[in-house]
Amino acid sequence: MTKTVVPGAVALPGGHVEAGEVLEDAARRELREELAVTPTSLTHVCTCLHWAEEIRRLHYFAVACWEGDIENREAEALLWIPLDELTRLDLDVDRVAVAEYVRARRPA
Numbered sequence: 236m237t238k239t240v241v242p243g244a245v246a247l248p249g250g251h252v253e254a255g256e257v258l259e260d261a262a263r264r265e266l267r268e269e270l271a272v273t274p275t276s277l278t279h280v281c282t283c284l285h286w287a288e289e290i291r292r293l294h295y296f297a298v299a300c301w302e303g304d305i306e307n308r309e310a311e312a313l314l315w316i317p318l319d320e321l322t323r324l325d326l327d328v329d330r331v332a333v334a335e336y337v338r339a340r341r342p343a
Contacts, residue, residue, distance in 0.1 A: 245324055246325060270307075272298075274296075276298060276299040280332060
């Protein structure tokens with residue numbers, strides 16, 4: 236599949252919400268389509284605004300557990316990026332979302 240928005244970027248998996256779809260179901264569908272996994276644990280992390288071809292609202296979820304073996308169904312390659320190496324992500328908005336995930340996980 237050819238990506239029209241930032242092709243070749245190192246980015247988090249994701250996609251669009253279809254008409255009538257709730258956010259969690261969209262995240263589950265996208266993970267099945269892109270990585271062949273079904274999340275069994277899905278937690279909303281944050282929502283960010285991002286300017287691509289237009290302003291888009293991006294909803295980020297953390298997936299702690301899933302069923303299935305990860306397969307690369309859409310990307311050029313898959314990378315595991317440690318949480319302390321966020322500069323490897325090409326999109327500022329992805330770095331902000333992962334930083335928020337890390338911040339929220341810290342004990343109070």
